[in-house]
Amino acid sequence: MKFFNETRMMNRDNWINRILTALLVTMMTVSIAQASALTQPKADGWIGEQSNGYIGLVKNNAPADIKALVADVNAKRKAGYQQIATRQSTSLSEVEKVGGLKAIEKTLAGNYVKDTAGAWRKK
Numbered sequence: 001m002k003f004f005n006e007t008r009m010m011n012r013d014n015w016i017n018r019i020l021t022a023l024l025v026t027m028m029t030v031s032i033a034q035a036s037a038l039t040q041p042k043a044d045g046w047i048g049e050q051s052n053g054y055i056g057l058v059k060n061n062a063p064a065d066i067k068a069l070v071a072d073v074n075a076k077r078k079a080g081y082q083q084i085a086t087r088q089s090t091s092l093s094e095v096e097k098v099g100g101l102k103a104i105e106k107t108l109a110g111n112y113v114k115d116t117a118g119a120w121r122k123k
């Protein structure tokens with residue numbers, strides 16, 4: 001009976017590992033797709049990364065599709081930040097700050113970033 005229970009637990013653990021791996025791959029795919037969708041608007045100077053963890057409009061006269069992209073990416077980021085905050089038992093604002101620092105760090109040279117003082121500058 002002991003062997004049966006151990007085998008059952010191993011099968012359950014394998015199943016959990018497969019689910020977690022699938023979720024991780026899905027999340028990475030979504031992140032890559034979002035990053036590639038942001039590349040051109042960032043290079044064109046329409047949008048930039050902000051220290052609060054979200055994308056912002058560098059130019060207020062951005063086309064509707066750019067504004068929609070910003071809203072979509074920010075909604076997804078907020079949902080992701082909230083999941084991390086819940087999982088880590090910390091505040092959303094703390095996760096947003098870390099996300100902002102990481103996003104600015106990863107932003108390519110020549111793209112815009114908004115500093116904590118609220119000024120847009122090229123990285």
